[in-house]
Amino acid sequence: DGGITQxxxxxxxxxxxxxxxxxxxxxxxxxxxxxxxxxxxxxRLIYYSQIVNDFQKGDIAEGYSVSREKKESFPLTxxxxxxxxxxxxxxxxKEAGRYEQYFGPGTRLTVT
Amino acid sequence: xQSVTQPDIHITVSExxxxxxxxxxxxxxxxxxxxxxxxxxxGLQLLLKxxxxxxxxxxxxxxxxxxxxxxxxxxxxxxxxxxxxxxxxFCAVARGGGSTLGRLYFGRGTQLTxxx
Numbered sequence: 397d398g399g400i401t402q403x404x405x406x407x408x409x410x411x412x413x414x415x416x417x418x419x420x421x422x423x424x425x426x427x428x429x430x431x432x433x434x435x436x437x438x439x440r441l442i443y444y445s446q447i448v449n450d451f452q453k454g455d456i457a458e459g460y461s462v463s464r465e466k467k468e469s470f471p472l473t474x475x476x477x478x479x480x481x482x483x484x485x486x487x488x489x490k491e492a493g494r495y496e497q498y499f500g501p502g503t504r505l506t507v508t
Numbered sequence: 509x510q511s512v513t514q515p516d517i518h519i520t521v522s523e524x525x526x527x528x529x530x531x532x533x534x535x536x537x538x539x540x541x542x543x544x545x546x547x548x549x550x551g552l553q554l555l556l557k558x559x560x561x562x563x564x565x566x567x568x569x570x571x572x573x574x575x576x577x578x579x580x581x582x583x584x585x586x587x588x589x590x591x592x593x594x595x596x597x598f599c600a601v602a603r604g605g606g607s608t609l610g611r612l613y614f615g616r617g618t619q620l621t622x623x624x
Contacts, residue, residue: 400551402551427610436517436616436617437616438598438614438615438616438617439552439598439612439614441611444611446610484549486551486552488552490610494610495540495542495557495559495602495610495612496542496554496557497554497610497612498554499544499551499552499553500551501550501551502549502550502551504549
């Protein structure tokens with residue numbers, strides 16, 4: 397089955413620790429995206445990547461980092477510099493030349 | 509800059525009633541428009557999309573949406589709501605004009621509650 401997988405579904409960390417969220421797709425999509433979702437705020441773009449070894453900051457990149465070493469993988473690291481990391485994180489991908497994005501099931505991160 | 513407004517934060521309808529969720533966008537050129545649905549704790553699922561052509565588009569699960577350029581709107585409709593439609597709905601717009609950037613701009617969402 398083609399799709400986007402995110403793991404784990406739930407993640408708990410102590411404040412001050414970095415944590416990496418996984419996103420893998422087998423759709424052969426070129427572009428991948430990370431969004432953060434908080435209640436009542438819709439989706440906010442953190443980082444995106446249109447090709448391997450290249451990525452751009454979105455609207456709320458501070459405190460986050462990414463890498464794109466393989467076409468199918470786009471991991472997101474939430475660093476200790478992120479002031480308010482507890483949120484629902486969604487990964488998405490799309491084909492080059494198209495506009496619709498397809499989403500993974502999300503990871504809920506709780507930092508205490 | 510692109511923006512998307514969903515004026516209704518929360519809508520409640522009875523099962524079997526009709527539904528309309530509002531979406532307004534601001535963008536100078538022809539936008540690419542989308543509706544997504546999200547069940548609690550899940551990712552977003554694409555319901556339908558509008559790129560060009562017929563302004564009334566059909567989607568999955570019996571939903572449709574109408575693009576009205578004069579009103580900068582792309583409202584989502586369903587003639588008869590089922591209890592399983594209870595979810596959060598997001599409108600999104602992408603910049604057209606040949607851009608390959610593909611950024612989607614999302615509204616804040618409308619939470620739909622369905623009464624039995």
